[in-house]
Every structure is written in C-alpha cells, then in structure tokens.
Amino acid sequence: MGHSVESIEKEYLKIQKAVEFSLKRIRRGYGKERILRDLRRFNKKLRLKNPILNEEDIFEIARNRIKAREKFGKLAARLFFDEDGLRYSTPPSVAEYRAKRLKTNSIADVSCGSGAQLIYFARESEKAIGVELDKKRAYLAKLNLMAMGEDAEIIVGDALSDEIARQIDAEIVFSDPSRPPQEKVRTLENLEPPPEKVIERYSKITSKIAFELPPQLPPERIPIEGEKEYTSLNFRLNRLALYCNELAECEVSAISIPSMERVTNETEEIQPEPNGIKDFLHEVDFTVIKAGLLPNLLGKLDLHASIVIDDGKRVVLSSNTRSSSSFVRDYRVEEICSFNFSEINDKLKKLGAGKITLRFSLPPSEYWNVRNKLESGLDGKEWFYLFRKCDGEEDKAIIATPLD
Numbered sequence: 001m002g003h004s005v006e007s008i009e010k011e012y013l014k015i016q017k018a019v020e021f022s023l024k025r026i027r028r029g030y031g032k033e034r035i036l037r038d039l040r041r042f043n044k045k046l047r048l049k050n051p052i053l054n055e056e057d058i059f060e061i062a063r064n065r066i067k068a069r070e071k072f073g074k075l076a077a078r079l080f081f082d083e084d085g086l087r088y089s090t091p092p093s094v095a096e097y098r099a100k101r102l103k104t105n106s107i108a109d110v111s112c113g114s115g116a117q118l119i120y121f122a123r124e125s126e127k128a129i130g131v132e133l134d135k136k137r138a139y140l141a142k143l144n145l146m147a148m149g150e151d152a153e154i155i156v157g158d159a160l161s162d163e164i165a166r167q168i169d170a171e172i173v174f175s176d177p178s179r180p181p182q183e184k185v186r187t188l189e190n191l192e193p194p195p196e197k198v199i200e201r202y203s204k205i206t207s208k209i210a211f212e213l214p215p216q217l218p219p220e221r222i223p224i225e226g227e228k229e230y231t232s233l234n235f236r237l238n239r240l241a242l243y244c245n246e247l248a249e250c251e252v253s254a255i256s257i258p259s260m261e262r263v264t265n266e267t268e269e270i271q272p273e274p275n276g277i278k279d280f281l282h283e284v285d286f287t288v289i290k291a292g293l294l295p296n297l298l299g300k301l302d303l304h305a306s307i308v309i310d311d312g313k314r315v316v317l318s319s320n321t322r323s324s325s326s327f328v329r330d331y332r333v334e335e336i337c338s339f340n341f342s343e344i345n346d347k348l349k350k351l352g353a354g355k356i357t358l359r360f361s362l363p364p365s366e367y368w369n370v371r372n373k374l375e376s377g378l379d380g381k382e383w384f385y386l387f388r389k390c391d392g393e394e395d396k397a398i399i400a401t402p403l404d
Ligand SMILES: C[S@@+](CC[C@H](N)C(=O)[O-])C[C@H]1O[C@@H](n2cnc3c(N)ncnc32)[C@H](O)[C@@H]1O
Pocket: 085, 088, 089, 090, 110, 111, 112, 113, 114, 115, 116, 117, 118, 131, 132, 133, 134, 137, 157, 158, 159, 160, 176, 177, 178, 179, 192, 193
C-alpha cells in the first residue's frame, strides 16, 4: 500500500553520524561484525532507532560511499545508497542534463530509486514527485534530497497501481525502470515497471512521457515512438532516453556530456568512403555508432573519411584532415606495418617510444602480456597508441599519436 515517507528531518543527522562512524571503521580496516557491534552501541548513545534502516543497512550505505566516489566524485561523501540503488543511479552530469531538458512545472519520476535523478528534477522543475516500490530505497531517496538541499514528495508504492496513479498530477511523467542485471538480449518487456504499462497508466494525465532505457538497444528494437537519445558520458555510451510525443525533437539523437555536442538524424549525411589509411585516424564514440548516426556526424563535421577499423566494438576512420568534435578522438598516423610483434617493436624504438596504449580488442588476461612484449626494450619518452586493422588477409598495425 502506498504512503508518504514520514518526516525524517530529525533522523537525518543521526543517520549521517552513524554512517560516518561506520565509514571511519571501514577505512581503519575493521571487519563487518566488529563494526556492526560498535555501531549498535553508537546508535544506542545517539538514540537512533530507525524503523526503516537497521545497522546492516547503515553499514551498507557507508561501504557504498566509498564505491560511489567513482560515479559521484565529492558528492559521494553526502549520499545514501544501497548496493542496487548505487548501481542503478544516474551519474550527476547526466541527471542534470536530463532534468534541464525536461524542465517543467511539475514532473513525476515514477520509478525514482534512491533519487539520483530526482535530485536534479527537484532542482530544475518547480515541483517534483518520486514514486518508488521499495520502501527502503524510497527512504534513501528522501535522505539524498535532504543531503542535496532539494525537496520532492516521495510516495512509496507501485506506480502502476490505481492508488498511486490517482495521486500523481504532473506535466511530465518520467521512468527509469530497473533492468535484470544478467540478460543476454535486452528487451523492453523485462524492464520494471514496463514502459508500455507506464504509458497505458499515465497517458490519461499527460502525453509528455519520457524513459531511460538500456543503452544497448538499437533504435529499431524500440517499439515505442519518440526521440531516442543516446547519451555519451566522457566518450562512453552511458544512457538511452526516449522522449515521447511533444517531448521529441527528432527521431534519433546522440548527446555528448560534458560538452553537450549533439547530432541528430536530421543532419545532412556524408557516407564513409572506401578503405584507406591516410594522415589522421578518428576514433568514433560508440554512442554515435549505436545510434546509427555515423553518416550524420560526418555530415555535421563535413568530414570525408574512410572506415579503417570496425570490429563491432570500435570504429576508427581515417582522413587527411583533423576533426573537431567531442564524438571523435583524433590521432596522427606515425607508422603502418604488419601486425608482427618484432616489427612493431622496431618501429616503436625508431620513433623514440617509451610506452604504448593498445587500442584493439584483446582478452583482458592477455593485455599485459602483449603490452610487455611490444614495449620490451623501449627507452624513449614518447607515448604512442597502437591500433590493429585486421580484416580478411590483411593484419596491420597502425602506430599513432593522440591529438588533444
Ligand atoms: C533504475 S532504478 C531508478 C534509478 C534512479 N533513476 C536514479 O537515478 O537513482 C529503478 C527503480 O524502479 C523501482 N520500481 C520498479 N518497479 C516499480 C513500480 N512498479 N513502481 C515504482 N517503482 C518501481 C525499483 O525498485 C528501482 O528502485
């Protein structure tokens, strides 16, 4: 049954203290059992007897503060996550972008998790509401909003139920459903709540509905109409948003965060040319490839380039000009030779190399073995990147220098 999370303001400071207490002990290397014992005593002194979070939960939050640093940087020290909540959470720069794009008078995040996205909805829009099925996670969302000085109503319950849907009055409905962690082929039906059901339930109150979907889905596997926006964070495919009805600006787009560079299916296309390694390599952000927008990106950049490498994970183009786009990393081609360890090593020595970065697919267990062989005897100062062009009979190594 859905109900609002009761006032937790008084509890907030105590929980924060208990989390910091645990964190200190984790950092000192104490074991879990000992920390839990100490924490029980500490909580008694604090008079902390929370009906939703027990000592185990507080320990988990403390442990996740360490893990959260990678995604949340300095903010991690203030935030509250359980294991799954952290894994599901939207990185702050993506959440901020999404909230700006969906800025409105009132927005409901109907599967808000521990609130990483909701914080930014509350910041950008006049009013934000969060719905969360899991009581504990809803409570963490409330704590996270307080930690960030934001306010939103948080409702515990099933967003697809009559009872909850009746309480929601918002101009935009947003849902970032959970996805089963181990799923070979991503489908929409396995998401919770299923997007089609959210549309069915909420299209009576608004047509402005948006989703966060698994980014591995190519546009053609998404049966719901709307703009599919592939989101790149620091040159890596991070998210896929689907904006329905009036929220859509085109059919498919890609956005690069933090630069905010955008490419859409409406940009004039330039098709890649036949093979050929020229003066420069252009490594393309896979986000653009997943979105099927490579010709549009080339059109936008007016770049006439050939595809040199396309191994299903990495696409590298080549041309005689530099590009300027955050969807592309440029390299200057220094040497091309057969992909033969001693030949590559000779070339690297002649170039004055000290280190190399391998830019081709290898099983992780082989990475250092291969790199050590290729770097053997190098005593120069330069750092090069090594690409491998392997198709049909041809197996070539391309030694290149990154250009900022
Ligand atoms: C991917 S997480 C959301 C993460 C969130 N966007 C963030 O940035 O922290 C999805 C959440 O939806 C919740 N959920 C799943 N089905 C739901 C339903 N029917 N109603 C409400 N919440 C639901 C799950 O418990 C989970 O916490």
